[in-house]
Amino acid sequence: MKDYRPLELPEQDCGQQDYGIVPCDGGICAAEGVRAAGVCAGLRKEPGRLDLSLVALDKTSVCAGVFTQNRFCAAPVQVSRERVANGKARAIVLNSGNANASTGAPGVQVAKQTTALVADELGCAEEEVLVASTGVIGAPLAIDRFITGVPAAVRELDGTPEAAHRAARAVMTTDTVAKESSCEVELPCPDGKTVRAHVGGFVKGSGMIMPNMATMLCVLSTDAPLTSEAAHEALLSSVKQTFNKVTVDSDTSTNDTCVLFASGRAGGAPIDVDSMSYPAIAAAIRWVCEDLARKVATDGEGATKLVTVDVLGAANDEDAETVARAIANSPLVKTAIFGHDANWGRVAMAAGKCGVDFDQYNVDIDLLGVPVLRAGLPLPMDEEDLLRRFEEDEIRIAISLGEGKSHARVWTCDLTHEYVTINGDYRT
Amino acid sequence: MKDYRPLELPEQDCGQQDYGIVPCDGGICAAEGVRAAGVCAGLRKEPGRLDLSLVALDKTSVCAGVFTQNRFCAAPVQVSRERVANGKARAIVLNSGNANASTGAPGVQVAKQTTALVADELGCAEEEVLVASTGVIGAPLAIDRFITGVPAAVRELDGTPEAAHRAARAVMTTDTVAKESSCEVELPCPDGKTVRAHVGGFVKGSGMIMPNMATMLCVLSTDAPLTSEAAHEALLSSVKQTFNKVTVDSDTSTNDTCVLFASGRAGGAPIDVDSMSYPAIAAAIRWVCEDLARKVATDGEGATKLVTVDVLGAANDEDAETVARAIANSPLVKTAIFGHDANWGRVAMAAGKCGVDFDQYNVDIDLLGVPVLRAGLPLPMDEEDLLRRFEEDEIRIAISLGEGKSHARVWTCDLTHEYVTINGDYRT
Numbered sequence: 001m002k003d004y005r006p007l008e009l010p011e012q013d014c015g016q017q018d019y020g021i022v023p024c025d026g027g028i029c030a031a032e033g034v035r036a037a038g039v040c041a042g043l044r045k046e047p048g049r050l051d052l053s054l055v056a057l058d059k060t061s062v063c064a065g066v067f068t069q070n071r072f073c074a075a076p077v078q079v080s081r082e083r084v085a086n087g088k089a090r091a092i093v094l095n096s097g098n099a100n101a102s103t104g105a106p107g108v109q110v111a112k113q114t115t116a117l118v119a120d121e122l123g124c125a126e127e128e129v130l131v132a133s134t135g136v137i138g139a140p141l142a143i144d145r146f147i148t149g150v151p152a153a154v155r156e157l158d159g160t161p162e163a164a165h166r167a168a169r170a171v172m173t174t175d176t177v178a179k180e181s182s183c184e185v186e187l188p189c190p191d192g193k194t195v196r197a198h199v200g201g202f203v204k205g206s207g208m209i210m211p212n213m214a215t216m217l218c219v220l221s222t223d224a225p226l227t228s229e230a231a232h233e234a235l236l237s238s239v240k241q242t243f244n245k246v247t248v249d250s251d252t253s254t255n256d257t258c259v260l261f262a263s264g265r266a267g268g269a270p271i272d273v274d275s276m277s278y279p280a281i282a283a284a285i286r287w288v289c290e291d292l293a294r295k296v297a298t299d300g301e302g303a304t305k306l307v308t309v310d311v312l313g314a315a316n317d318e319d320a321e322t323v324a325r326a327i328a329n330s331p332l333v334k335t336a337i338f339g340h341d342a343n344w345g346r347v348a349m350a351a352g353k354c355g356v357d358f359d360q361y362n363v364d365i366d367l368l369g370v371p372v373l374r375a376g377l378p379l380p381m382d383e384e385d386l387l388r389r390f391e392e393d394e395i396r397i398a399i400s401l402g403e404g405k406s407h408a409r410v411w412t413c414d415l416t417h418e419y420v421t422i423n424g425d426y427r428t
Numbered sequence: 429m430k431d432y433r434p435l436e437l438p439e440q441d442c443g444q445q446d447y448g449i450v451p452c453d454g455g456i457c458a459a460e461g462v463r464a465a466g467v468c469a470g471l472r473k474e475p476g477r478l479d480l481s482l483v484a485l486d487k488t489s490v491c492a493g494v495f496t497q498n499r500f501c502a503a504p505v506q507v508s509r510e511r512v513a514n515g516k517a518r519a520i521v522l523n524s525g526n527a528n529a530s531t532g533a534p535g536v537q538v539a540k541q542t543t544a545l546v547a548d549e550l551g552c553a554e555e556e557v558l559v560a561s562t563g564v565i566g567a568p569l570a571i572d573r574f575i576t577g578v579p580a581a582v583r584e585l586d587g588t589p590e591a592a593h594r595a596a597r598a599v600m601t602t603d604t605v606a607k608e609s610s611c612e613v614e615l616p617c618p619d620g621k622t623v624r625a626h627v628g629g630f631v632k633g634s635g636m637i638m639p640n641m642a643t644m645l646c647v648l649s650t651d652a653p654l655t656s657e658a659a660h661e662a663l664l665s666s667v668k669q670t671f672n673k674v675t676v677d678s679d680t681s682t683n684d685t686c687v688l689f690a691s692g693r694a695g696g697a698p699i700d701v702d703s704m705s706y707p708a709i710a711a712a713i714r715w716v717c718e719d720l721a722r723k724v725a726t727d728g729e730g731a732t733k734l735v736t737v738d739v740l741g742a743a744n745d746e747d748a749e750t751v752a753r754a755i756a757n758s759p760l761v762k763t764a765i766f767g768h769d770a771n772w773g774r775v776a777m778a779a780g781k782c783g784v785d786f787d788q789y790n791v792d793i794d795l796l797g798v799p800v801l802r803a804g805l806p807l808p809m810d811e812e813d814l815l816r817r818f819e820e821d822e823i824r825i826a827i828s829l830g831e832g833k834s835h836a837r838v839w840t841c842d843l844t845h846e847y848v849t850i851n852g853d854y855r856t
Contacts, residue, residue: 072780072788102776104789104805137773138806208760208777249759250678251774252781331677331759331843332636332851339852345565346679348530349636352500353680360500361532377532378566415759420845423760424767 004371004379007364007398009310010407014241014286019279021185021287027164030182030200031223033058033263037156038166041149043097043135050170052146054118054153055219056091060128061263063089064232066239068256074101075111075141076131077257083127084259087228092130092219092259093118093150094171096204101254102138113143117150132217132257134173134204168202171217174301174422175206181291185284187224187268187277195268195277197224199284201260203292207301207423209248210329216296218243218258220288224281225264227272234282235260242289246411248300249419250329260285297411298393302418305337306394309410311351313400319356320408326354327397327410334415340390342381344372351399362402369396432799432807435792435826437738438835442669442714447707449613449715455592458610458628459651461486461691465584466594469577471525471563478598480574482546482581483647484519488556489691491517492660494667496684502529502565503539505685508558512687515656520558520687521546521578522599522645524632529682530566541571545578560645560685562601562632596630599645602729602850603634609719613712615652615696615705623696623705625652627712629688631720635729635851637676638757644724646671646686648716652709653692655700662710663688670717674839676728677847678757688713725839726821730846733765734822737838739779741828747784748836754782755825755838762843768818770809772800779827790830797824 014021028036034057041052065084067077083089093114100107115129122129133141156163168178182200189195205216226234239258264270271277298306309328314320327333330350336343344367352360361376368389372379395414442449456464462485469480493512495505511517521542528535543557550557561569584591596606610628617623633644654662667686692698699705726734737756742748755761758778764771772795780788789804796817800807823842 069783070777070780071784071786072776072791099773102773102788102801102804102806104803136771137777138771138801139773140806208774210781251758251760251777254773254777254780330679331847332679335848335851338848341853343564343566345527345530345567345682346636348500349498349565349679349682352498352682353638355497356499358499360530363500373530373566375532376530378530378568415848417845417848419759420763420766420843420848423763425769 004374006369006371007312007366007400009398014290015283016287019185019283021183021284024182024184026161026182026200027168027180028055028200028202028219028221029159029161029164030198031221031263032265033223034221035157035159036163036167037153038170039149039153039156041145043095043145050166051096052149052153053094053167053170054091054157055167056122056157057261057263060088060090060124061261062087062226062228062231063259063261064228064235065259066236068253070252070254072102072254074099074133074255075103075107076100076133077255078108079111080130080132080257083130089130090124090128091118091122092132094132094217096134096171096173098133098135098139098141099137099255100133100141103140107141110141110143114146117146121151121154130259134171134217134255137254171204175204175299177299179203179292179295179299181288183284183287185280187280189268190276195266197222197266197281199288201288201292203296205296206299207248208251208253209246209296209300210250210252216253216256218292220260223263223266225266225268225270226262227270230271230273230278231260231262233273234285238286238289241286242293245409246293246297247325247328248413294411297413300413301422302416303413304416305414307337307412307414308394308396310398311408312398313402313404314406315404317406320406322354322356323351324408324410326350328412331415337395338414338416340387342367342383342386347397347399358401358403364400366398432802434797434799435740435794435828437826442718443711444715447613447711449611449712452610452612454589454610454628455596455608456483456628456630456647456649457587457589457592458626459649459691460693461651462649462689463585463587464591464595465581466598467577467581467584469573471523471573478594479524480577480581481522481595481598482519482585483595484550484585485689485691488516488518488552489689490515490654490656490659491687491689492656492663493687494664496681498680498682500530500682502527502561502683503531503535504528504559504561505683506536507539508560508685511555511558517558518552518556519546519550520560520647522560524562524599524601526561526563526567526569527565527683528561528569531568535569538569538571542574545574549579549582558687562599562645562683565682599632603632603727605727607631607720607723607727609716611712611715613708615708617696618704623694625650625694625709627716629716629720631724633724634727635676636679636681637674637724637728638678638680644681644684646720648688650709651691651694653694653696653698654690655698658699658701658706659688659690661701662713666714666717669714670721673837674721674725675753675756676841722839725841728841729850730844731841732844733842735765735840735842736822736824738826739836740826741830741832742834743832745834748834750782750784751779752836752838754778756840759843765823766842766844768815770795770811770814775825775827786829786831792828794826
């Protein structure tokens, strides 16, 4: 029997080694000048559950943000999107338990009132405070819990890893773990010296996840002195390559929000996109985003596995992306993975259904690193070996279309009984 | 409180009343000149389970067919698509248990050999026999079971409702019921007389259902003397308005096949698309297709409910269809229905995510006939009343985008634990 070799996957690293990016502790508070808090404001049914999160900078700082493309975008998205356009902000207040989406003009009013409460406490302008919400869609949100909750959160503001962790926990809904990440990077300066900068953040997201321009709710910070243009550019390109490559269930949230604050407290000259230190800090931001994005897919509602789909040999980037998403969103592919069933025929089906043109007799497929189809012909399978490989935490699917040189990678998770249970009675 | 009225849905009837279409017995054999059989050829693991189906006309007749657009189209699709282009055929042989898809050139060989066995028994040319398969993708299919199975099926060929029913049963995979339909219609003739014609058929399909140009496997017959052009036109327009509006899980099969035989045995002059009797027979064909399409959605894998999604007020037909499919394929909408959770916010989310432009403050939503959103504002809900309405067999969702006058209707089902169970170990 001919010996078939697994497909070679293109390197997709952010440059961690090249730039000397090192993981560190601290989450959103890893960056100097950033404080956080998570408190119980009483917005959720469960007594004592953290539901109000606040991230505040010591002074008004550079800020960039990207938001959902959903036409039913939530009230807080409408408010924050307008304010982030100024390129400066002081804080973001986030709540779980109610998405404040499909709530009409009264919802926008409540979102603005919430930021006014924060501005009063911090002594800044209302326009310098951003807002984000997650939870049930279509339920009116009242301001009353924020009237006591916001001052409590401001009192708890702290720069410790514990405070960062509480802020990350307070935005969880069906998430099973708080998802945080942080790293250090040495930025080269024109004078030959270096500046040590930090990037950190947290994300919430588990279901209704196929972000389009941002993920569910994500707050990032750095102490690097980014200009607002550089912050925007670094955030946009990182989100595009990380969060926008995640799909849990093909459903794009009404509330996706991802913001980046840059306190500048690391010191050094302002960093623009042309600065010599820009590539290193952009890589560090991407590193944190990718770490958080993989954590979102791993913690997909009911998920037992992280699934990485690579599409190779596509005629162009759009085709590669379309096929990767068709596979990653296919309920039949996802249930087969849940069942540890090496049913790669469903990968072929999903690739073939999405309108991308290719010749099935040029297609190769690997499942879990094992060649199962070459030039459209099925190879004999060692089912025992495949069953063993299904024990791995990350399930890898690779398909080559034989049409060109484009590549796309997408992360997803399996579709399980638990997903149905969680979403069969989410609201009640 | 203002009294909100439910959205008015456009009539989508095929003209059953106008043309006097009456349901009748007989399934695929309701049409004169059509015989059918279902036998156990031993293709499936379960002993005695019917797995080989044959539909044969008394003589070579007009035939039209539509097939999957999946690029990984199965071997039998490749063979049948080429042959149906002649506009004439004598029979179709169908098997369950193996889809003969992703099987390369050897798969095409086996598909052709199967038709040769049928042709030998019936005494016709191999090119006059069509073939269709359903089951596991990517597993080689051997000819051996057909060598004894095909002659057995030919021996059993009969024009009774029982034989039609056995043919319908032999193509079932995860289907829980055999899905058949048949009707009679009086065709007006130029001489003032009428001809009584019949249309009948069966369909299999339960998972991997979002047909694109056809459904999983469907065989239709009529004794009306359609020309091949008229048969093609009537089939195409019916499929477009019925099967192509069904989605169970957004996954388009590699094997979708829908063929229509016209024996001409009802008598009368040949019916072309310009004939005065064409609208009546086309309506009868559409009536059978819609009946079967609704049965497919109702019998979706693990489904407990048929779900009908109406999108109104779209700017154009494409937008209406895109929004309807986004709602019908949303796992979050489908799990909420399974959980009897009146979480209409997910309908808003799904409508908003799909790139179709609209203003959320013009949108109205009805759930189960109850207005829940008007001009983007949530209305108070009587949860008890909605819970009671969830007991209905058909769950109706209607949304008006407020952009124009286009309408689309799509059928789907809920997403349940049973879907995950069925598809977690389908192959094993």
